Amino acid sequence: MSTAVDIAGPSSPDQAHSSAKIPNEPLRPSLKRSNHPYSLSHYISTPSPAVDVKGLIQPSPAQEQRPTQPSKPRRAPSWPDMWESPSGLHLAHAAELLMRAGLLALTPATTEQASGSGPEEDEEDSSGCSTDFQPFLGAWFPFSPALFPLAGFQMGGGHWRSTAVGAEGIEGLVAEGYSPGSLGGGGGGRRKRKRCGECVPCRRQTNCEQCSSCRNRKRGHQICKYRKCEELKRKPGGPGFDTPMKWKLGLKWVKHLF
DNA sequence: CTAAACGTACAG
DNA sequence: CTGTACGTTTAG
Numbered sequence: 270m271s272t273a274v275d276i277a278g279p280s281s282p283d284q285a286h287s288s289a290k291i292p293n294e295p296l297r298p299s300l301k302r303s304n305h306p307y308s309l310s311h312y313i314s315t316p317s318p319a320v321d322v323k324g325l326i327q328p329s330p331a332q333e334q335r336p337t338q339p340s341k342p343r344r345a346p347s348w349p350d351m352w353e354s355p356s357g358l359h360l361a362h363a364a365e366l367l368m369r370a371g372l373l374a375l376t377p378a379t380t381e382q383a384s385g386s387g388p389e390e391d392e393e394d395s396s397g398c399s400t401d402f403q404p405f406l407g408a409w410f411p412f413s414p415a416l417f418p419l420a421g422f423q424m425g426g427g428h429w430r431s432t433a434v435g436a437e438g439i440e441g442l443v444a445e446g447y448s449p450g451s452l453g454g455g456g457g458g459r460r461k462r463k464r465c466g467e468c469v470p471c472r473r474q475t476n477c478e479q480c481s482s483c484r485n486r487k488r489g490h491q492i493c494k495y496r497k498c499e500e501l502k503r504k505p506g507g508p509g510f511d512t513p514m515k516w517k518l519g520l521k522w523v524k525h526l527f
Numbered sequence: 528c529t530a531a532a533c534g535t536a537c538a539g
Numbered sequence: 540c541t542g543t544a545c546g547t548t549t550a551g
Contacts, residue, residue, distance in 0.1 A: 461536050461537065461544080461546070463545090488533080489531065492544055
């Protein structure tokens with residue numbers, strides 16, 4: 270009944286008492302209202318060639334007790350899949366990079382385009398769908414609202430606001446975790462950002478108790494590596510914007526399409 | 528470049 | 540006050 274996703278990583282009875290700080294739900298009320306069409310377990314059972322979510326969630330193959338599922342229930346791909354799945358994130362990240370670089374213009378996409386007609390292609394990430402990608406980019410952006418505040422993004426238009434997440438959700442994110450003061454732009458006082466609560470690591474409920482962060486928590490003062498928010502892993506905007514390899518790969522792939 | 532260590536913001 | 544965890548610095 271619980272909608273909370275329990276991503277059992279390295280299973281250990283100990284991990285039940287993982288962190289007192291992060292309970293069984295996203296931190297912010299606004300996040301709880303996120304209307305994800307699928308549970309995380311769905312994504313886990315939907316392999317992506319580009320982003321190894323399993324690896325992310327289950328760091329140690331030895332721990333992996335999952336019965337292999339050769340015949341995954343491959344549903345007909347839909348837009349929610351595209352932007353919710355690891356693949357979607359991957360592409361959206363890459364696309365945002367292009368936007369930041371001014372290489373990609375935001376094409377206004379109608380909601381019908383977005384929610385209605387998805388590509389008939391498979392959601393292969395790095396191969397096989399190199400065609401017809403560009404037209405979709407414009408439609409993608411509005412659909413991954415969480416990504417933009419995650420990257421310190423502010424959208425002026427707001428086509429997407431009426432789609433997946435209400436404006437309230439985004440504004441909540443911006444207000445709570447990404448206010449200008451918290452982005453380091455506020456001069457002296459450095460504020461701490463908060464975890465997004467949306468990404469796979471954030472949704473994970475338990476510490477692995479095996480990673481260096483878990484084992485070295487007393488000195489390291491760090492959250493479990495597998496729970497470290499994807500957004501917090503990258504630096505907030507700015508000249509020294511750190512681009513994770515995942516982004517770089519995504520960008521590379523997007524560029525090859527043009 | 529990565530990871531560890533540390534300072535400290537933040538929440539209870 | 541205490542514990543957790545983000546941000547920064549430092550070491551390897």
